[in-house]
Amino acid sequence: MVQCQRAPPTRLSSSVDPRRPLSQAWCPAVRPAIIWMEKVITMHWQQPIPKSYLQMPSQELFARIARRKEQLGRKLVILGHHYQQDDVIQFADFIGDSFALSRQAAGLSDAQYVIFCGVHFMAESADVLTAPHQQVILPDLGAGCSMADMAALDDVEDAFAALEQANSADPDFRLVPITYVNSSAAVKSFVGQHGGAVCTSSNCEKILSWALDGQKPGAPPHTKIIFFPDQHLGRNTGWKMGFSLESMVLWDYRKPAGGLSEQQLRDATFILWKGHCSVHQLFRPEHVEQARQRLPGVKVLVHPECSWEVVRKADLVGSTEFIRQQVAAAAPGDKWAIGTEVHMVNRLARQHPEQTIIVLSECQCLCTTMYRIDPAHLLWVLDHLVAGEVVNQIKVDPFDAYWSRVSLQRMLDITAGRPLQEPPQPPPEHTTTAVALPALV
Numbered sequence: 311m312v313q314c315q316r317a318p319p320t321r322l323s324s325s326v327d328p329r330r331p332l333s334q335a336w337c338p339a340v341r342p343a344i345i346w347m348e349k350v351i352t353m354h355w356q357q358p359i360p361k362s363y364l365q366m367p368s369q370e371l372f373a374r375i376a377r378r379k380e381q382l383g384r385k386l387v388i389l390g391h392h393y394q395q396d397d398v399i400q401f402a403d404f405i406g407d408s409f410a411l412s413r414q415a416a417g418l419s420d421a422q423y424v425i426f427c428g429v430h431f432m433a434e435s436a437d438v439l440t441a442p443h444q445q446v447i448l449p450d451l452g453a454g455c456s457m458a459d460m461a462a463l464d465d466v467e468d469a470f471a472a473l474e475q476a477n478s479a480d481p482d483f484r485l486v487p488i489t490y491v492n493s494s495a496a497v498k499s500f501v502g503q504h505g506g507a508v509c510t511s512s513n514c515e516k517i518l519s520w521a522l523d524g525q526k527p528g529a530p531p532h533t534k535i536i537f538f539p540d541q542h543l544g545r546n547t548g549w550k551m552g553f554s555l556e557s558m559v560l561w562d563y564r565k566p567a568g569g570l571s572e573q574q575l576r577d578a579t580f581i582l583w584k585g586h587c588s589v590h591q592l593f594r595p596e597h598v599e600q601a602r603q604r605l606p607g608v609k610v611l612v613h614p615e616c617s618w619e620v621v622r623k624a625d626l627v628g629s630t631e632f633i634r635q636q637v638a639a640a641a642p643g644d645k646w647a648i649g650t651e652v653h654m655v656n657r658l659a660r661q662h663p664e665q666t667i668i669v670l671s672e673c674q675c676l677c678t679t680m681y682r683i684d685p686a687h688l689l690w691v692l693d694h695l696v697a698g699e700v701v702n703q704i705k706v707d708p709f710d711a712y713w714s715r716v717s718l719q720r721m722l723d724i725t726a727g728r729p730l731q732e733p734p735q736p737p738p739e740h741t742t743t744a745v746a747l748p749a750l751v
């Protein structure tokens with residue numbers, strides 16, 4: 311029989327940390343059920359919007375959205391991620407990747423309302439980076455990111471503690487958490503609190519080099535990196551830096567102790583979280599061979615969220631911005647097979663009819679959650695804004711906002727090659743009052 315460690319609380323008292331999941335306080339026998347319950351409760355549900363929006367003809371939706379945009383003027387900015395569908399992207403004031411878009415919104419202080427046509431973690435980042443008077447809105451709360459959702463804070467805390475425990479006999483042990491920007495604000499905050507940094511797909515190598523602090527491939531792994539949530543970006547970058555696959559282990563958050571022995575945790579340099587992007591994982595090594603047969607002379611260009619096997623076979627690998635730049639700089643007649651989300655690839659093909667551009671695979675490589683943001687939901691939030699009501703606001707609590715900014719500022723400092731700077735005021739305790747923080751530099 312499993313003994314309960316602590317009695318389950320009957321109510322949340324003021325001494326209970328409100329940020330700690332309830333599952334931490336319950337006995338091991340019922341913990342899995344409580345974790346499941348917490349995940350269900352914290353999932354973001356979108357209330358059904360009125361049928362009139364869903365049944366409205368496209369042209370009428372478009373005309374009404376344009377009119378609402380005009381009415382709101384400079385008070386509104388609409389951000390559109392590269393992977394967004396064209397029916398929505400036509401209304402975006404800015405198009406780009408999540409971090410660049412969030413910084414853009416932060417620079418527009420007139421914009422009281424920031425509508426993020428992306429997914430949940432992107433809207434969180436926008437809320438963290440914008441001023442307190444700016445309200446960030448996600449048109450459909452069901453637009454999550456499967457990758458970000460694979461790294462829940464309580465699982466991250468457990469993994470970190472297990473790694474510290476396994477290496478406690480090593481006096482030179484250092485553990486640096488690094489998270490891809492595609493993660494929740496809670497995970498970015500955890501990373502900030504534990505001396506780590508955020509990375510993007512463009513600066514990942516620089517951030518990992520900083521974390522390793524000179525430790526070379528093959529050297530005793532006193533310094534270790536735990537990398538969230540995308541195993542592929544971590545593996546591809548570590549490999550590019552000269553680290554062997556044997557120096558990397560995969561932490562399976564669904565298994566006790568990550569499915570790894572203490573010896574494996576001591577021997578590894580990289581502990582990669584078992585997360586992936588459901589879109590980029592669809593590309594397979596055989597798709598590269600098939601594309602080369604279909605289009606002789608084609609260059610295969612893939613995102614580093616693709617698997618190591620695909621990246622090894624590709625001609626070029628890089629972020630969405632890198633992909634865009636490669637195509638923009640290419641010559642007429644060039645041929646590309648691109649391994650990233652289908653909306654972005656199709657848009658590039660339309661923008662560059664002088665080149666041949668195809669998706670690497672014929673599978674539906676579509677970000678289905680981002681696809682939930684459609685003109686009907688966009689009009690629905692705009693109608694509410696014009697009526698003076700903010701719906702679907704995404705708000706990060708001040709504690710996590712503070713530490714997320716610390717981890718993001720570290721990323722910017724490391725990328726720029728300058729000393730790390732920490733925000734001037736002390737971190738808020740678990741306060742519910744918004745804290746004005748200096749803009750990221």
Ligand code: SF4
Binds near residue numbers: 492651677
């Ligand atoms: S493409 Fe992948 S990583 Fe990007 S938002 Fe969609 S599921 Fe998340």
